[in-house]
Amino acid sequence: MRWRRLLLPIAALAAPPAAGPIVFEELAGRSGLRFVTDSSPTPNKNQPETMVAGVALFDYDNDGYLDVYLVNGAAIPSLRKVSPKYWNRLFHNNGNGTFTDVTEKAGVKGEGYGMGVAIGDYDNDGWPDIFVANVTDNQLFHNNHDGTFTDVTAKTHLSGALHEGKKMWSISAGWFDFDNDGRLDLFVSNYCKWEVNKDPFCGPNPDTRAYCHPKNYPALPNTLYRNNGDGTFTDVSGEMEIDKFYGKGMGIAFADYDHDGFTDVFVANDNAPQPALPQSRRQEVRGGRAASRCRLSRFRRIHLRHGSRLPRREQRRLGGCLAHRHRRRNLSAL
Numbered sequence: 001m002r003w004r005r006l007l008l009p010i011a012a013l014a015a016p017p018a019a020g021p022i023v024f025e026e027l028a029g030r031s032g033l034r035f036v037t038d039s040s041p042t043p044n045k046n047q048p049e050t051m052v053a054g055v056a057l058f059d060y061d062n063d064g065y066l067d068v069y070l071v072n073g074a075a076i077p078s079l080r081k082v083s084p085k086y087w088n089r090l091f092h093n094n095g096n097g098t099f100t101d102v103t104e105k106a107g108v109k110g111e112g113y114g115m116g117v118a119i120g121d122y123d124n125d126g127w128p129d130i131f132v133a134n135v136t137d138n139q140l141f142h143n144n145h146d147g148t149f150t151d152v153t154a155k156t157h158l159s160g161a162l163h164e165g166k167k168m169w170s171i172s173a174g175w176f177d178f179d180n181d182g183r184l185d186l187f188v189s190n191y192c193k194w195e196v197n198k199d200p201f202c203g204p205n206p207d208t209r210a211y212c213h214p215k216n217y218p219a220l221p222n223t224l225y226r227n228n229g230d231g232t233f234t235d236v237s238g239e240m241e242i243d244k245f246y247g248k249g250m251g252i253a254f255a256d257y258d259h260d261g262f263t264d265v266f267v268a269n270d271n272a273p274q275p276a277l278p279q280s281r282r283q284e285v286r287g288g289r290a291a292s293r294c295r296l297s298r299f300r301r302i303h304l305r306h307g308s309r310l311p312r313r314e315q316r317r318l319g320g321c322l323a324h325r326h327r328r329r330n331l332s333a334l
C-alpha cells in the first residue's frame with residue numbers, strides 16, 4: 001500500500017495538461033441534422049412569429065445515443081402545418097456522428113403552431129414520451145417502443161386549458177412529480193392572450209408595423225396536470241391555486257428549494273408587471289408543501305425582482321439553513 005500513498009504527491013506535482021482553446025465545429029449539415037425553423041413571418045407581425053421554437057435531446061429508442069426533436073411553427077393565419085416545412089422533426093442518432101430524419105415513421109410531425117417540448121416517461125414503461133406545447137392544441141405522443149409514437153392527447157386530456165373559452169397559448173412545459181406518488185405530473189407555461197392577425201398596431205411610425213412589446217397583451221395563468229396513473233390527467237390548476245396567478249410564462253425549472261421533500265416550480269415570466277408588484281421584470285417561485293401524508297396544501301407564490309433577496313417574512317417562515325443561504329444568495333442565482 002505504500003506505493004499508493006507515494007503516488008498521490010507525484011500525481012499532484014505532475015504538470016497539468018497543456019491548456020488550449022476549446023474549439024467547436026459546426027456539423028449540423030454534415031451530420032444530417034438539416035432543419036430550418038419556419039415561424040411564418042407576416043406583415044401583420046403576429047406575436048408568435050418571434051418565438052418559435054423548442055428542442056429536446058433525448059434517447060427515444062433507448063440505444064444509448066441522444067436523438068433530437070425539433071419543434072416548428074405553422075402557416076399563418078391557418079396555424080396549421082399545411083406543408084412539410086412546418087413539421088416538427090425527429091432525428092435518430094446513428095451512433096456514428098450522423099442523424100436520420102425519422103419524423104414520418106415515428107409519427108411525430110405534430111399539428112398546429114409549435115412552441116416548446118417536454119420529455120418524460122409519464123406511464124413509467126421505461127420509454128420517454130413527448131409533450132409538445134403549442135399556440136394551438138398541445139399534444140402528447142406516447143412512445144410505442146418500436147420507433148413509433150401514438151398521439152394520445154385526447155385520451156390523456158392534455159390538449160390545453162381554456163381561458164375565457166379559448167385554448168391558452170402554451171409556450172413551454174415540464175414533467176415533475178409534485179405529489180410524490182411516483183408518477184410524473186405536468187406543468188404547462190402559458191404566455192398571453194392572442195388571436196391571429198389581431199395584434200395591436202405597434203410601430204416606430206404610423207406607416208410601419210412592428211412586433212409589439214409583450215405589455216400590449218393580457219397575461220395568462222399556467223396549468224398544472226395531475227397524473228392519474230391510468231393514462232389520463234386531471235387539470236388541478238384550480239385545486240392547487242395555480243390558476244390565480246397571471247403572468248406571461250416562459251421557461252420553467254424545478255427544484256425542492258426549501259428541502260421539504262416536495263418539488264417546487266420556478267417560472268420565468270416575460271415582462272409581466274402586476275399592480276401589486278410594479279417591477280418591469282421579475283421571477284417567481286411557487287412552493288407546494290405537504291399538509292399531511294396524503295393531502296397537499298395549495299401552491300403559493302413568492303415574488304422576487306431580478307437580483308432581489310428573499311423577503312424577511314419568508315426568511316423567518318422558512319428558517320434554518322434555507323433562510324441562511326438566501327441571506328447570501330438571491331433566488332435568481334438558483
Ligand SMILES: [Ca+2]
Nearest residue numbers: 059061063065
Ligand atoms: Ca437513441
Ligand SMILES: [Ca+2]
Nearest residue numbers: 121123125127
Ligand atoms: Ca413512456
Ligand SMILES: [Ca+2]
Nearest residue numbers: 177179181183
Ligand atoms: Ca405525481
Ligand SMILES: [Ca+2]
Nearest residue numbers: 256258260262
Ligand atoms: Ca419544496
